[in-house]
Amino acid sequence: MGKVPFHFPEVEIGFMEGFTKAIDENTRFLRERYIKPDNVLKFSHGRTWEAPANPFGDTKGEVNEHGTTTELSLEDIAAGKVEAVFVAASRITDNINAQTERMIIDVIRESENKSRQVISGAGKTFPELMYEMLEVMEVPLGQDGELSMPIMFISPYQRSKVQAQIEAAGAEFEIKFSALKDKKKAEAQDRERKRLSLFERIEK
Known part of the structure; x- marks a missing residue:
């Protein structure tokens, strides 16, 4: 944020914590439409991993950074337009979800190329x-x-x-x-x- 519409630091911290928590919950809900929670790994340190027994996906991988931006109007906040906060959070969630979908499709395509298990849909229901x-x-x-x-x-x-x-x-x-x-x-x-x-x- 370029300008923060709060007079007290603790209020600013509380707002940002609530804002980021809402985004995290929304993205988790959307992610679980594609990936089961028990297939999601959390890293406490390091950025890379290896899975040499995986014949079709990546045998090596690393944490990739994804990002997005949005704006909250200082005038809207000062005017008490609370809905602007929800719109901004929703916009961030949609952008992150779109990046996740593209990443999943790229992984699927790479796996298809390695396994060569591609089914032709010509003339089939x-x-x-x-x-x-x-x-x-x-x-x-x-x-x-x-x-x-x-x-x-x-x-x-x-x-x-x-x-x-x-x-x-x-x-x-x-x-x-x-x-x-x-x-x-x-x-x-x-x-x-x-x-x-x-x-x-x-x-x-």
């Missing part, structure tokens, strides 16, 4: 594509022991069309898709059993 994509994927188990299903990004302009295609697929597709999920879960459970068998067990 969305349910057909969804089934074919799940069929070629190695789906992991979540902490609850259930399949950690992938998140699908759909253009807002295509949502009504996609929903109509899913509804038109009917119960027959639902049964077929459910059977595929059961198969994927069994495969994931088998992989987990094999992974655990590699660790030495000490009997007490």
Whole structure:
């Protein structure tokens, strides 16, 4: 802030703490639409990490800085226009969320290029594509022991069309898709059993 409309430092500190906390809560809510909370890591020190066992994503990475700016009119604050604060917080949240979405899409594209698991959508309905994509994927188990299903990004302009295609697929597709999920879960459970068998067990 260039000018701070507070006479007392403690009021300024309280305002900024509340302002940044509101932005943090809003961005966390939007982020969790794409990334589960247990897949979000917090760093207390350092800026880099390594994951050499990851065959498709980055084997090395680092913390990237993202930023945005906004303005709060001194006149609006002095006039008691509280809504200006909420508008500014919302603007920051939207900008951060847009950067997060672009970052996620870039990571997905990089993973696709490395794995070469790209499905052509030519002449196929969305349910057909969804089934074919799940069929070629190695789906992991979540902490609850259930399949950690992938998140699908759909253009807002295509949502009504996609929903109509899913509804038109009917119960027959639902049964077929459910059977595929059961198969994927069994495969994931088998992989987990094999992974655990590699660790030495000490009997007490």
